[in-house]
Amino acid sequence: MPMNPHNDDLPMNIESLRARYLQGNLTPAQLVERIAARTAGDDPHRVWIRALTRDEMMRYAEALAQRDPATLPLYGVPFAIKDNIDLAGVPTTAGCPAYAYTPARSAPVVERLIAAGAIPVGKTNLDQFATGLSGQRSPYGACRNALDPEYASGGSSSGSAVAVALGLAAFSLGTDTAGSGRVPAAFHGLVGLKPTKGVLSTQGVVPACRSLDCVSIFAHSANDAQRVFECARGVTQGDPYARAWQPSGRERATLGGVRFGVPRATQLNFYGDASYAAAFDVALAKLRAAGAELVEIDFEPFLATARLLYEGPFVAERLAAIRPFFEAQPEALHAVTREILGGAVRWSAADAFAALDRLASLRMESERVWPQIDALVTPTSPTTSTIAELEADPIGVNARFGYYTNFVNLLDLSALAVPAGECAAGPHAGKPFGITFVARSHDDAYLLDLARAWLGERERPVSPPMQDGSQATVQASSQNETGNAEA
Template identity: 50%
Template sequence: MIMINLEIAALSAAYADGSLTPEAVLDEVYARIAARGERPVWIHLVPQADAARQLEAASARKAAGAELPLFGIPFAVKDNIDVAGLPTTAACPDFAFVPDRSATVVQRLIEAGAILIGKTNLDQFATGLVGTRSPYGACASVFDERYVSGGSSAGSGVAVGAGLVSFALGTDTAGSGRVPAAFNNVVGLKPTKGLVSTSGVLPACRTQDVVSIFAGTAGDALAVLQAAGAYDEADAYSRKAPPAAVQPASWPVGFRFGVPADGLEFFGDEAAAALFRSAVERLTALGGTAVEVDFAPFREAAQLLYSGPWVAERLAAIRGFAETKPDSIHPVVRGIILGAAKIGAADAFDGFYKLAELTRRAEAEWAKMDVLLLPTTGTTYSIEELLADPVRLNSNLGLYTNFVNLMDLSAIAVPAGFRDNGPKKGLPFGVTLIGRAFADGALAALADRFHRAQALPIGATGQLPEGPALESDAPAPGMVRLAVVGAHLTGQPLNHQLTSRQARLVRTARTAPGYRLYALAGTSPAKPGLARDPDGAGGIEVELWELTEAAFGSFVAEVPPPMAIGTVTLEDGGTVKGFLCEPIALIGAEDITGHGGWRRWLAR
């Protein structure tokens, strides 16, 4: 059997150059599954003949000229997501039903050319972060069968970590798309709420649910998100996202990443603590600046998910079944879901008010940072430990994940090395990058840089990523890039107008040909004027700064005449907003274009 790298970018390149066929990939995928066995990873496996028919249909559409960005890519779906003609069990056989239609997200992926291989195991009704609460068997980490796989998207995380599929869909309400990623050494992308339709997804907490993506690399995960994400009128919680939300964005030198100031809880796992310290050092080496933040509002919000009214949403999702067939539900899951019956409407409002207060407190911390870095989990546990103490240990695993959806944040879990000592030696560790809503593409770009800096294999396959790095020079979502040429440069008298608005210096650049630079007469502080001139030599030095749309608006309101903000073309052909000058101001001004920039003229 040839060892095929199932990374999406690698498969797509191999299909394009003819060195590999999708048929050969399907043969290997099914051979790997047969060698491993269906249970406990799979609840329902699509027959290979049916998968081949999917491929035939995709090939016909491709031959007809259709754009299929995921052509021939094998994937799996968590079994609380509908697939037409296949049972949806949510890991509860008595609950099972066969839907007539596939979930919107599944349909979009099939339309993109992806090939569905089967439906995967989960903590029953997506209630748990462990992977042990299923009558179809307890999933284990691909690195040690004694340890949990993480849940609730257990089978999906294992399927990618074991190299059985290129990517898999999970769901993530409390961390179910991130914890299995950490325990199986893969990437887990948790999109912003509403970015991917949940039509056809059995709810856990409908107001907090998202469809998550497991993949070998951040680039692969983002490619799936780009294919899967779209506004869906049929989903009341779907949101219209800005176009930049799913595009990679650059991170400037000096970007600020938050680390809790009051210490982190690793539950005695010193090897995990050491790996997190290494992650901080690695992100610093990639150009970041660590800043201490107060984790208290995030921690308190995390506690609300299971101690507050959101547990009642889990009951609302399956109330009829839970009340009429309680014995069909896993005992731990039953205790959590039926325990919500005592939560009243007043309790719910109390919870909403508390969350609003905590989210407001967290705003002060977000003002200090561009991204939050946390362990995905503080530790991991053996299956034996989890079965003996299922609620408390599950709660420990959610410490750094439970608050994210409640606070409407985006996140991506990424591998961060392996424990090299202690009782859990050889098990993987992961961190999560957390950002504001709709920062999904920007987070993926940073996660990709972090992941590649470690040269880690994909899951337990031993295969290194082969696809290109995920790079972009685009501004981060919700940000505006501004070119400054004179008094607003670093160290110049008006630079504080940028720094006071938390603007970030991206890099130094030069204008394209067609510009002249003048030293204006009678300005205080002294200012240059950048003017368009078809005969201008160009190559004027500028600094590119990035600031939020709101900060940009207030900045522009302060720009006095004869200065103006227009569009400046850069040497590389890109365009940004930037300072230009009204022609009347050039009367009596000195042409300093030959100096190449304001700093050089000042130093003349």
């Protein structure tokens, strides 16, 4: 269940909030008063770059005052937004104060959620320019893990995960290029949906790697993640990377008979973390007990693809996303971010084409496993770490977190991180452990079904029909090439 450290009875999941609205036991204005109280004062976890004020949130609540809660699937549901995603009238910083701009219009994905009744509560902290999996690379302060402030929060969508884990929002938006929406979910015992590329529009999102970026969803349950996914998806006119969702039609009520691909034992890597290795063994045993079939596969094509992301010229796409700013104000960047982006200049166009050829071959090799399996299952992260360990080796420790995540977007796959209990012993005893289900593109609903079965949730939620067309095509506002109103 969602943690509630606030000594009140306000639930922080969509189903419970919805029930209270329908029963007349809660109004959006009352919810805003509660959220304002929760976000007031100090921010010891460094969740926010900009929390909305009570009056700002109240304007969204007042817009719902005459609406029937039964007609809006996210009526009065509070959500947080990673601060590389535009919210109209609130600065977008991407974790870099000198880069900040104030958009006149929200990102289409945010517009859809507001149209569905959701109330934004703030812009969350992140690894600068979404470059990192640690949550530490922010001039606004290293984001602190909600469950243990001495531990890494995960990144780059660090504040988005912490906001949900602390009960400051019922769900949140992050982004996920290399694992940024999955690793923080695992470190906080949350569900983290990394949907099919392009199904959630990235217009109005400061790009990391434009061709790979995805908007991701953090929630406490698969049902909540699915409801948000249903409301957020849709083609945006003018978005060159947009794709219509084409659901595979695969449905599962149980884990029985599902064929899960598992890396060979020699290809599993926990960097010496016995607690995580044991927790993964427990998760596999649970799958077997549920009737799933575990199929050992050759994971090398996936690992080789993962290495391409940061060990080859693909990192140059991160530089391309903000190159004019980087060249004009390199001193404005966090030292580690500057080192990573600065290293991209060594790669040539010839290197890039060679990497694309290599990726095409690896994609072909990786696709050979799919006739044998229905989904992959891996640890979400091979280990965790303390903040002190990250500060001592910020690039090396950070890189470990992406061992099982970096390949997903390069291979155009969908993925869903789910909680898998806690480490029972070892150096990280008591810390959350998570696994990730990975499947082909457009298998998002199938993965949510697997997660429901894994978590013991009831059947898929049925969202009420929208009366104002939030699922319709959204016309993108006039923006520059980075998706910003001004940058």
